[in-house]
Amino acid sequence: MARHSNKQALLDAGLRVMFKHGFNGAAVRDVVATAGVPHGSFTNHFPSKEQFGKEVLDQYFDHVQTLVEAALQDRSLNPRARMERYLDLIVERLRADGFERGCLIGDLGIEMTQTSELIRNRLRAVFRQWLKPFAECIAEGQSLGEFSSDFKAQDIAEYFLASWEGAILRMKIERSIAPLNRFRKIFFATVSP
Amino acid sequence: MARHSNKQALLDAGLRVMFKHGFNGAAVRDVVATAGVPHGSFTNHFPSKEQFGKEVLDQYFDHVQTLVEAALQDRSLNPRARMERYLDLIVERLRADGFERGCLIGDLGIEMTQTSELIRNRLRAVFRQWLKPFAECIAEGQSLGEFSSDFKAQDIAEYFLASWEGAILRMKIERSIAPLNRFRKIFFATVSP
DNA sequence: ACAATAAGTACGTACGTACATATTCTTTCA
DNA sequence: TGAAAGAATATGTACGTACGTACTTATTGT
DSSP states (O other): OTOOOHHHHHHHHHHHHHHHHHHHOOOHHHHHHHOOOOOOOOOOOOOOHHHHHHHHHHHHHHHHHHHHHHTOOTTSSHHHHHHHHHHHHHHHHHHHHTTOOOOHHHHHHHHHHTOOOOHHHHHHHHHHHHHHHHHHHHHHHHHHSOOSSSSSSSHHHHHHHHHHHHHHHHHHHSSHHHHHHOOOOOHHTTTTT | OTTTTTTHHHHHHHHHHHHHHHHOOOOHHHHHHHHHOOOOHHHHSSSSSHHHHHHHHHHHHHHHHHHHHHTOTTTTTTTHHHOOOOOOHHHHEEEEEEOOOOOOHHHHHHHTTTTTTHHHHHHHHHHHHHHHHHHHHHHHHHTTTSSSSSHHHEEEEEEEEHHHHHHHHHHHHHTHHHEEEEEEEHHHHHOOO
16 A cells, blocks of 8 residues: 555545544545545445444544553553643644644544444543543552542543543634643643542 | 424434434434435435534533523522422433533534534534523522622632533543533532632 | 415436446566 | 555545425315
8 A cells, every 4th residue: 555545535535524624524525625536535445424424433533542652651640641632732733733733532522422333432441541541640649648538530531531531622613722721721620639 | 394294313323323423423314314214305494414414412402401591590499409300300401311422512512613613613602502591599598698709600600510511521421420420419519618 | 356375296307325347557586 | 676566545526315495285264
């Protein structure tokens, strides 16, 4: 497969178009035009638009995981600072998009859970995998006294990611960084021991 | 206007169809079929699908506001108990839908902020109005020592509603009440003084 | 009488997908 | 090593359906 195959171009374009118009609003014709590839390539590589969406999600989550690793595996930082670092990385990207785009995981979670079991099940697996390093990080933080031990580390991680998605939602509506900063400030202050 | 005019039937059906398929996935034909009214009624009452979506949102928010008032104006309860009561009322409705439907405000916030300034601006106004009674309730709770005074009441209210939307998002993916309960438990425990 | 609502149909376009064919890449064996 | 065979990818077009909206005429209510 070539370095920049049509399939890869379609996945990249799909991410961009789905970010802007959502899954239902992302027409296959828009995607192939954005990718600059002929129409037939879509049919060749993807049996359906639903499967295409699932693969776009997979690729997006791969990218998210590189950010998670970059932040949470930085042993030069304490657990809490690692999580703040993760938010830094995400905010950097959200700012680059003018706070117009959010998170594809949240976008598909809102739009597709009632119409595609394929994507809903993938999202469930994504969350499970996404949470794991955060739960571990928080558990370590608890043993260092950085996080309250009133709750299970897993529960705090779930609360953290879900609330973060809520903050991004509000960010999209306001097109402002304020909801993100508010979340950071209150979350870290309130989950301290 | 009759008690059950076609316009009202369309708004009701629109809410149902948009809950299931989102705005882009809600075809006008599906809406009129669900409403059991002829096709022309849609054109008569709404200049565009976008305007229709905005009116569906308005009506939905009217309903949300009745729940806010029912809970937050119950002076027999303390501020914190009033907010828990609000969550009770919402959870009751979410459970009735098998945790498949979420909140239309969040749904449109994810799907429409990049494609409809009409709806985005309406959502901004909705949030402003939605927050107000919560900020007042929290301020009262702060004076009673029920909420931490480390943050402005307004900021806690924003954090509360945004994080709640995040919990609903996760609920939709998992089709489970767990994310809602987790939010309640951790939020109220952590924003205590 | 007039305005508002109801109703049916039709238009031009956009949709996801199917399909036939051409080209490129990979594997296999003399 | 090199050519033939087979698989994967590339490409253009066409199909049947669904889309949002416009338009004309009827009915109701004041």
